[in-house]
Amino acid sequence: MRQLNAGDFEFLLLATRWTILLSLYAAIGGGIVGLAIALMRTSASAALRWIAIGYIRVFQGTPLLLQLFLVFFGGDMLGIPLGAWLSAILGFSLNAGAFLGEIWRGSIQAVPNGQIEAAKALGLHYAPRMLRVVLPQASRIAIPPTVGFLVNLIKSTSLAAIIGFVELTRAGQMLNNATFRPFVIFGIVSAIYFVLCWPLTVTSRRLERRLALSTRR
Amino acid sequence: MDYVFHFGDIWAARDELIDGTLLTLRLSALAMILSLIVAIIGAFARTSGPRWLRGMVAAYVELIRNTPFLVQIFMIFFGLPTVGVRLDANTGALIAMVLNGSAYTIEIVRAGIESVSHGQTEAAYALGLGRFRTFRLVILPQALRAVVPPLGSQFILLMLNSSICSVISADELTAATQDIQSRTFRPFEAFIVATGIYLCLSLLFSGTFAAVERFAFGSPRERRG
Numbered sequence: 001m002r003q004l005n006a007g008d009f010e011f012l013l014l015a016t017r018w019t020i021l022l023s024l025y026a027a028i029g030g031g032i033v034g035l036a037i038a039l040m041r042t043s044a045s046a047a048l049r050w051i052a053i054g055y056i057r058v059f060q061g062t063p064l065l066l067q068l069f070l071v072f073f074g075g076d077m078l079g080i081p082l083g084a085w086l087s088a089i090l091g092f093s094l095n096a097g098a099f100l101g102e103i104w105r106g107s108i109q110a111v112p113n114g115q116i117e118a119a120k121a122l123g124l125h126y127a128p129r130m131l132r133v134v135l136p137q138a139s140r141i142a143i144p145p146t147v148g149f150l151v152n153l154i155k156s157t158s159l160a161a162i163i164g165f166v167e168l169t170r171a172g173q174m175l176n177n178a179t180f181r182p183f184v185i186f187g188i189v190s191a192i193y194f195v196l197c198w199p200l201t202v203t204s205r206r207l208e209r210r211l212a213l214s215t216r217r
Numbered sequence: 218m219d220y221v222f223h224f225g226d227i228w229a230a231r232d233e234l235i236d237g238t239l240l241t242l243r244l245s246a247l248a249m250i251l252s253l254i255v256a257i258i259g260a261f262a263r264t265s266g267p268r269w270l271r272g273m274v275a276a277y278v279e280l281i282r283n284t285p286f287l288v289q290i291f292m293i294f295f296g297l298p299t300v301g302v303r304l305d306a307n308t309g310a311l312i313a314m315v316l317n318g319s320a321y322t323i324e325i326v327r328a329g330i331e332s333v334s335h336g337q338t339e340a341a342y343a344l345g346l347g348r349f350r351t352f353r354l355v356i357l358p359q360a361l362r363a364v365v366p367p368l369g370s371q372f373i374l375l376m377l378n379s380s381i382c383s384v385i386s387a388d389e390l391t392a393a394t395q396d397i398q399s400r401t402f403r404p405f406e407a408f409i410v411a412t413g414i415y416l417c418l419s420l421l422f423s424g425t426f427a428a429v430e431r432f433a434f435g436s437p438r439e440r441r442g
Contacts (some may be wrong), residue, residue: 061373061419063380065391066412073404077220151283158285162384169287182295190284190292197283 004179009188015171016192022167023154025089030096030153037101039130042108052101059098065159067091072163084165088157096153103149107142108134144211148204151197158193168192226401227410237393238414244307244389245376248314252375253368255315256322260360261352263323264330274323281320287381289313294385310382310389318375325367329360362434369426373419380415390414 041052059067068091075082082090111134119129161170172189176182227234263274281289293316294309304312333356341351361368383391390411398407 058416061377062412062415063377063391065380065383066408066415069408070405070412073408077405079220155283155285158287159381161287162381169285169291172288173291176291176295180299182292182299186288186292186296190280190288193284193288194280198279201279201283 002179004175004181004184008175008179008185011175012168012171012185012188012192015166015168016196018165018167019154019157019169019193020196022085022088022092022157022160022165023150026092026096026153026157027150029089029093030100033093033097034100034104037097038104038108041101041105052105056098056102059095060102064091064095064156065162067095068159068163084160084163087163088160088165092153092157092160095156096149099149099152100146103145104138104142107138107145110141111137141211144204144207147200147207151200151204154196154200155193222406223403224406224410226403227397227406230397230401233393233397234390234410234414237388237390238418240307240387241376241379241389241391242418244311244314244382244387245372245379248311248318248375248379249372251311251315252318252322253326255319256326257357259319259323260326260330263327265348265352278320278323281317282324286313286317286378287384289317290382290385306382306385306387309385310379310387313382314375314379317378318371321371321374322368325364325371326360328367329362329364330356332363333359365426365430365434369423369430372426373422376418376422377415 037052037055040048041056043049068087071091071094072082072084072087075087115133115137116129119133124133157167158169160167161173164170166174168189172185176185179185259274259277262270263278264271266274290309290313293313294304294306297304297309337355337359338351341355346354379389380391382389383395386392394407394411398404401407
């Protein structure tokens with residue numbers, strides 16, 4: 001068993017880059033899936049609505065860890081081995097899509113119906129109506145809970161450690177196996193996650209308060 | 218796709234899956250009850266305790282909510298034995314789930330307490346009830362009634378998160394599934410079955426919470442009439 005040194009701290013910081021990158025890719029992927037789900041969930045077609053409802057139910061009603069395993073092993077099964085990095089991005093994106101889809105559905109539905117009727121009366125079709133009238137107003141409502149969700153996303157990227165991707169948590173685990181100083185190592189790992197997440201938590205709370213003040217009648 | 222699904226081996230291991238499911242149920246139910254108790258005490262301290270205690274509870278909530286559950290599990294399972302506390306995996310899992318779950322539950326219960334109008338407290342004081350009895354008899358029942366839906370979703374998340382405890386080999390459903398897949402080399406089939414079981418459990422839980430809301434607290438629709 002060896003002692004901890006400054007190089008180990010650097011190792012954790014380097015691994016943090018992967019946590020950040022993974023969160024970023026998953027947020028982008030989840031944003032694309034989530035927008036599709038939110039639009040399907042609020043569409044006029046009952047079939048699309050039900051597909052979106054089913055998607056949200058399944059992804060919110062099963063453990064994220066098992067979703068990761070299914071993507072990881074499902075790729076192998078289809079003959080496209082994805083590896084830990086791509087599986088993690090795909091798995092987190094699919095999962096984040098369900099949560100963001102549900103958040104954004106609520107924001108779209110919070111836009112007063114009169115806006116949609118007015119846009120229709122002006123002869124705007126679906127795409128310009130959504131892009132120019134509904135989504136800009138919905139995004140204002142959506143931002144605070146979306147920022148709050150990013151905190152969850154960053155925390156959940158730690159699960160990539162379990163399918164063997166070396167991000168912050170896996171790096172901590174490896175260090176712990178070599179030095180066996182769990183409180184120090186996981187204390188530092190927790191502190192790094194806290195530094196990543198807490199500013200977002202505070203921002204989300206502040207934005208929420210500001211939105212509540214501005215929409216109060 | 219030329220993959221042939223093969224569920225025979227999984228069916229042969231059904232006893233392990235059932236045992237795992239039962240342990241997941243027991244672990245989550247126990248964690249829910251304990252974290253609700255911790256949360257009620259915590260929320261009381263957070264809303265009407267002395268200043269230093271309020272600060273401590275707030276710090277605890279922020280620390281837990283801004284770090285991953287997996288790291289918390291490692292901290293408990295690998296950390297506690299270094300200070301002389303021996304834990305088996307299932308106990309470690311339960312402690313981690315309660316510590317994590319209660320931070321989220323404290324915030325929910327606190328929001329419920331704050332939603333009860335101040336007039337209720339004043340009326341209770343005017344009737345001569347002390348601070349503690351006011352909390353227990355007047356504030357808490359109304360607060361809990363208001364937060365049944367968010368509590369329900371929080372508890373379902375807690376149940377789903379219990380799958381993460383498989384990393385310290387608590388023998389719940391996910392760990393049982395890991396065993397089965399490493400023996401049968403049928404990972405996709407094993408995990409799809411386990412995922413299906415979790416989905417059933419979360420539907421079961423949300424049904425139960427809806428029933429609790431209806432029967433224990435009376436549905437809002439009935440009360441309005």
